[in-house]
Amino acid sequence: MNQKMVKEESEVKPNIYANPEELPEFEEDKKWLKDYFEECKEMIRSDGGPPRWFSPLECCSSTSPDCPLLLFLPGIDGTGLGLIMHHHKLGKMFNIWCLHIPMQDRTQFNELVKLVERTIRSENYRTPNKPIYLVAESLGACLAISVAARNPDMDLVLVLSNPATSFNKSQLQPLLPLLEIMPDQYPLNLPYMLSLATGNPLRMVMDNIKRGLLPQTIGELSQDIVTMSMYLSVLADILPRETLRWKLNLLKSGSACANSCLHAVKAQMLILCSGRDQLLPSKEESQRLQKTLADCEIRMFEESGHFLFLEDNVDLVTTIKGASFYRRGKHLDCVSDYVPPTPSEFKKVHASFSWVLTATSPVMLSTLKDGQVVRGLAGIPSEGPVLFVGYHMLLGIEIIPFVAQLMMERNILVRGIAHPAMFVKVKDRMPPEPDPANFDVFRVMGAVPVSAANFYKLMSSKSHALLYPGGVREALHRKGEKYKLFWPERSEFVRMAARFGAKIVPFGVVGEDDFAEIILDYNDQIKIPGRREEIERVTSRTAKLRTDASGEVANQQMHLPWMLPKFPGRFYYYFGKPILTEGMKVELREKKKCDELYLRIKSEVEGCIDFLKNKREKDPYRNLLSRVLYQASHPCSISPFHLPSFDL
Template sequence: MAAIGALAYLAAGLSPFSQRRTTLYGGIQKRRGISLAVSTERIDGATSFGEDARFENKKKKAMKEETEVKPNIYANPEELPEVEEGKKGLKDYFEECKELVRSDGGPPRWFSPLECSSSSPDCPLLLFLPGIDGTGLGLVMRHHKLGKMFNVWCLHIPVKDRTPFTELVKLVERTVRSENYRSPNRPIYLVGESLGACLAIAVAARNPEMDLVLVLSNPATSFSKSQLQPLIPLLEIMPDRFPLNLSYMLSLPTGDPSRMLMDNFVKRGPLSQTIGELSQDLVTMSSYLPVLADILPRETLQWKLDLLKSGSACANSCLHAVKAQMLILCSGRDQLLPSQEESQRLQKAMPDCEIRIFEESGHFLFLEDSVDLVTIIKGATFYRRGKHLDRVSDYMPPTPCEFKRIYESFRWIVTATGPVMLSTLEDGKVVRGLAGIPSEGPVLFVGYHMLMGIEIIPLVAQLLTDRNILVRGIAHPAMFVRVKDRRPPEPEPSNFDVFRVMGAVPVSPANFYKLMSSKSHALLYPGGIREALHRKGEEYKLFWPEQSEFVRMAARFGAKIIPFGVVGEDDIAEIILDYNDQMKIPWRREVIERVTNRSIKLRTDATGEVANQQMHLPWMLPKFPGRFYYYFGKPIETEGMKVELRDKDKSHELYLHIKSEVERCLAYLKERREKDPYRNLLSRLAYQATHGSTSASQIPTFEL
């Protein structure tokens, strides 16, 4: 069994309630478009109105959809929406804050925004713990999207409330314990920003036996080093109407406003539309200060700063007791807290902690348009519905917007390589396109791993855009290991997020079994790292294990096995220093050995070249781009062969047949590409210039 691995491993080497007191259950409130279910302790009422009817309707709808042909929501990536469905903006945040502040009062309490209340009983609970603003509206821009994965509850701390930090911890803890008792087999997510992050840490430390997942944005555990510290004595002697208390810290809720506006200006389309939207943003930005002044008047600001001080001290005193899984999001331009330095400290102190850094972001990450909490959680593989992560059943496919962002970031590869896709129909006829790929799974793609695994990107993208087929790559475990003391050239874990969002799973018999049993389309490279990181002169040579690793498992579920070949690496780059060359350089040999020894070992019982899984980065000389050619052979049926293929000899015979088919596909492509008049990038660019905006993958090729 092998993995994608190479491209992933080496990615870094190249690149919301108007006031209403309730005792236990909340009701539905609507004011000026704001719809919330509120409660002082619990929000069962948030999902009890029409819940059964909605759930039954949803089941009927799902059953109907199973019998219909689903449209390809990923087709035409250029035309996919830029903004997620139901997404709100900064203006919505300010408008809903106005409603909260206008008639606010009472004790701290939970509310559930109706636009993100999930009707699925399998969704885990997400508790949002707000920062210094206390509104609980910090996730308003992502409510609709979050509601598809979580049951979202938000903590609201009224402006005039003076509940001390320890009591806030007890409030959150009561909710956590209550919900854990109700659903002991599901995790509870605590998402906190600054002050809320300290709350989450304190609750986790008091409940180490509970299944909690912490997602912390710029935690205020570093408050002792914050520029906010001098404000505390100043506010005690400052006149009530003196404006300094707000101008210092509240003028930058989203980092640098002018930079944010200019970024949006650059990203938008037609000039007339852009100017109108920019003007609207300027009005919004100039009007938010009075709103924030209402949220944090001088006395409240002084109290919140005291809360930050006590919360930071409390959280730091109990860090040693935290056992929860933790994901820290830190900003590179946080002008309130030294967040990057603090994230590194926390990671070293926590047993299970990952970091994601946003270099161009300000303190209030969740109010920035470019920061998508859902995508971050998915990319870090922090989303699960049970006690243990199931990378197959817990996986959430990319939304159209997520796919658009990913596609745009890798579009240059598709443009440069102009991929030609050939597939084989049931009658054996070879056609251009992917018509020969079965729509129904399980399907197992087995093929050749090109240098650095760069062929994966066009392959996965075109299968999704052309056939609405999401391929789950079986990848090297290095993509999923969390290394605390990472040292270059070991890549940042965030470099692999895009592959995990697109469905990659670590290689293992259990994951292979789950993919086949769930009728997925899976992608397997028997040659693994050894094939993708080959030496000079080894292009298009297969490095497969001597014994079959996948045939019997595929046959157990009647999977269709599609052998395929892909060529074009020799038209993209030339290896100048391979593994053998680098091992002769002392400092390079030391790096290779260190990285290899820290990697999870695969095929420990294998012999021959396939057992050589050295993790290294070949030094390459780029070439003027040629073209990638993919040839998918005729699907090999294993339906009804489960018993027959239990025989090792017959299983091995089929294994060798699949290998020979991959080699035949490679030989066919190497020969036929010589007759392609558009093999060179310049000829393809000239064709596009004379035939309009033809996509790179639609440019003609050799005759079949």
């Protein structure tokens, strides 16, 4: 086959993101709760021997040698199968070992600590430049904390689900004396006790119905109810009376040990907290741990129970990626460590923002090489590096349709260069400071903090990057400043783009004035008693950009304009003709030439905005009502991106 034919085949390769609604909800090789039950039965059938590591078979073939090691430390069940529903995705990013503690094993907590410690020291000696991940739940979390405290100089990353450090406040605490004194002929009601940990089976089924996750057929419904109810008997087999008594004592000693050494923990930590944990007071405990530990973040799962990793709606990989906790080396590299969204992740992101797409019905225009303006994004270069430079609308809401449509139409992932506020870790967050979890979706979709180093890496890796020179000042503008550019006087990106021969795509976007009107801007809010102090406090805790600049671009107060929503209009995007910088590296070393190109790009962005403001006046479907009526009169469903607009 000749090169031309190969190229043509690659060009017609189908885009799996074209129809997000048709993407799978979960990956094909995902395992389920019933698989956990079945494999647990097999595991305890051949139980025996000391605690030991095993690597799940489904994770062995896909792991790259560059992947870091992940050690899973189990909870009270001890099987080591707690991550079974996540193996299919974790195995592509980590080398996974799971700790199995046999049912009849009676190893003391301090000996378990030494076992894990020997493993991490051995692996750290073998690969000293890689982090070691300790992913653990309840009892295992106490084990991870104790190991981390004993090895403060080792590069460890802890991901802990509902740590049992609060065992002294647990509903299982009173069971210890009861198990000691109750005669064997009076068996404890294990199913009821274990339901505290996992929740009522029928309630879990009803929760799935509310979330729309349950199959619709009667047969599938009954099968699911059977599956959800059988876990009690399986857990009772995993935790017979004597084993349960031992495990509760292990929890008690593990909790005491972990709490005694919290002050020595230096490891990076992510706590996953369940809002409906009936076994432990996990919400209060996660907040206590965050205040105590030096480097600790929390992610809340309000509707989840104690066994977080065994719930369908929890995706451990997405959570780790969203919190920026995945790295392959000693320090996070936002470019080389980035793992693009899977089809199921993109489907969930798209579904969460579908209301924006429906409300805005974006009109997107691009410019071909010959200067022809066309509908859609055919004018966007496929090969990077490509740098999109444009106008930042109010609150940056234009990013969502832009990134979504590029994925769906062109299979191009845009790496947004964002303000460091989206990545900052605030220990004692106070309103109106945003929750860091609010930005997880942007990190999953590839956002990186703005810096010269990250810009260099994006361009050198031939990425499609998105840059807003106006930054926060443009996105949080005042009354009467819509569609006004707040660019610095110095050309900040031209030379770097030219160094790698990037194609610069200037673009404009309009429509914010059809969705909201600012009623209280920064100038109004600082006159409200106490509000100025709040804004100054939030601003002072945010990384400073352009410290050597003056004027508007240096005046980036972190505040939220108070707005009055309007009956929705429409968003319009216009991507100008790509500006080629190939071969201009030497020429643009001259400041004058560099400034000329910078001003040209700025002028083109302003021209794109003016073009759209003009054209949208002739759009009969600019109003939401007219678009709804149009869709109602056409039997075939039409994507919000493909509704008619003005003539070109």
